[in-house]
Amino acid sequence: xxxxxxxxxxxxxxxxxxxxxxxxxxxxxxxxxxxxxxxxxxxxxxxxxxxxxxxxxxxxxxxxxxxxxxxxxxxxxxxxxxxxxxxxxxxxxxxxxxxxxxxxxxxxxxxxxxxxxxxxxxxxxxxxxxxxxxxxxxxxxxxxxxxxxxxxxxxxxxxxxxxxxxxxxxxxxxxxxxxxxxxxxxxxxxxxxxxxxxxxxxxxxxxxxxxxxxxxxxxxxxxxxxxxxxxxxxxxxxxxxxxxxxxxxxxxxxxxxxxxxxxxxxxxxxxxxxxxxxxxxxxxxxxxxxxxxxxxxxxxxxxxxxxxxxxxxxxxxxxxxxxxxxxxxxxxxxxxxxxxxxxxxxxxxxxxxxxxxxxxxxxxxxxxxxxxxxxxxxxxxxxxxxxxxxxxxxxxxxxxxxxxxxxxxxxxxxxxxxxxxxxxxxxxxxxxxxxxxxxxxxxxxxxxxxxxxxxxxxxxxxx
Ligand code: UD1
Ligand code: UDP
Numbered sequence: 001x002x003x004x005x006x007x008x009x010x011x012x013x014x015x016x017x018x019x020x021x022x023x024x025x026x027x028x029x030x031x032x033x034x035x036x037x038x039x040x041x042x043x044x045x046x047x048x049x050x051x052x053x054x055x056x057x058x059x060x061x062x063x064x065x066x067x068x069x070x071x072x073x074x075x076x077x078x079x080x081x082x083x084x085x086x087x088x089x090x091x092x093x094x095x096x097x098x099x100x101x102x103x104x105x106x107x108x109x110x111x112x113x114x115x116x117x118x119x120x121x122x123x124x125x126x127x128x129x130x131x132x133x134x135x136x137x138x139x140x141x142x143x144x145x146x147x148x149x150x151x152x153x154x155x156x157x158x159x160x161x162x163x164x165x166x167x168x169x170x171x172x173x174x175x176x177x178x179x180x181x182x183x184x185x186x187x188x189x190x191x192x193x194x195x196x197x198x199x200x201x202x203x204x205x206x207x208x209x210x211x212x213x214x215x216x217x218x219x220x221x222x223x224x225x226x227x228x229x230x231x232x233x234x235x236x237x238x239x240x241x242x243x244x245x246x247x248x249x250x251x252x253x254x255x256x257x258x259x260x261x262x263x264x265x266x267x268x269x270x271x272x273x274x275x276x277x278x279x280x281x282x283x284x285x286x287x288x289x290x291x292x293x294x295x296x297x298x299x300x301x302x303x304x305x306x307x308x309x310x311x312x313x314x315x316x317x318x319x320x321x322x323x324x325x326x327x328x329x330x331x332x333x334x335x336x337x338x339x340x341x342x343x344x345x346x347x348x349x350x351x352x353x354x355x356x357x358x359x360x361x362x363x364x365x366x367x368x369x370x371x372x373x374x375x376x377x378x379x380x381x382x383x384x385x386x387x388x389x390x391x392x393x394x395x396x397x398x399x400x401x402x403x404x405x406x407x408x409x410x411x412x413x414x415x416x417x418x419x420x421x422x423x424x425x426x427x428x429x430x431x432x433x434x435x436x437x438x439x440x441x442x443x444x445x446x447x448x449x450x451x452x453x454x455x456x457x458x459x460x461x462x463x
Contacts, residue, residue, distance in 0.1 A: 222306020
């Protein structure tokens, strides 16, 4: 019988993790009590600032001290400042000036910048929202400095690791101490991956808060815009395209542009163009096919939400736009082959077309026929009830003031675990679980990771 004993390390202190943190944080020190450490809120792109706006508002209402860091991944006025102005968000306390670059460059610059901010501010918790390079950098910088990371919009999964967003959200979720899942489905994904149920909160998506708050104002702004552009309410198609899977693939991008061209024979098409897409279309010489399409600069939030609320159909590869369109009951054609927002396919409000030209055209025309029927649907929004910002702010307040820490297990206090090989001889083809079992000091079989049975499930395998 094989006997392997773990937990032989003797640690100096129960709060070793904390000690390391303080020794690395120049501005801090053990005298800085947890209660006085601020929350650090990080954002850096258009969707993050829009989705964090309701949280920032409620942090203010709850009088919670926070430091607001802008990574600067987005920097054009149309992708950044306009949202601060329209949504009444305070100026960031810090701007990391990350700007454009490769994934590694953006992530690394944000991490280096954040580490400096963490050293200065000694935050209690770091929070970021979504799946961009800014978010993955925040999660890594936080955990390397032993500051608990809270991930808002946790648990979304496309099951496609070729998407940079999927890599970012999976890394962020693996590291997070607190998971703020927008929906039950997202929470289920986290639990299946072994997240501790204690740290998973289902709050609804803050995009519903934003839509509720700004819909009225946006519709007014939208009407002005439509008359400027010569568009008629419920009689045009709105399109957005910017995801790497479409813009970085010349064939896919060309297919989508050809679909917009064809659709422009039936309806007016309004296309606020992301700078990434503009750059690629110019490089590929594809701007020409958009002659009949109304191409405009990226819009402010009020203008865009207004244009969306009055559209007959929206074509998009954006995550946030799928959620907004669903909330406003605007039929949607998703320019992707799958979605990490499966709730939006309820009642076929969203349908998946990928980047297949004929399919996009066919589904867009079919969705246009259903527009009135979809606007008349009556259902409880599974994405949220408009109170997510308040819930998230409360969760963050409790985590900040309650002293959430990254726990280093006190291995001296953990009962001695033994792994025993139960069978000898030829073990080929047998399950590891049948052969190797962990026992506690009293000789009872246990899961080595206390409080969860997921560990054994994860090591399930065969020799
Ligand atoms: C990023 C996110 C994506 C999110 C999108 C929101 C990653 C990996 N991707 O994509 O998940 O959906 O933001 O819009 O984080 N550019 C400008 N001005 C700007 C910003 C960008 O001209 O202010 C141009 C640059 O040419 C840049 C390109 O857009 O190279 C891409 O920008 P980047 O921030 O790398 O990614 P996004 O496509 O915006
Ligand atoms: N949006 C905007 N102006 C535009 C296009 C989009 O304000 O011209 C908003 C939209 O309302 C949504 C958010 O941007 O709230 C979505 O961001 P984006 O599509 O850039 O990123 P994703 O959600 O795909 O990460």
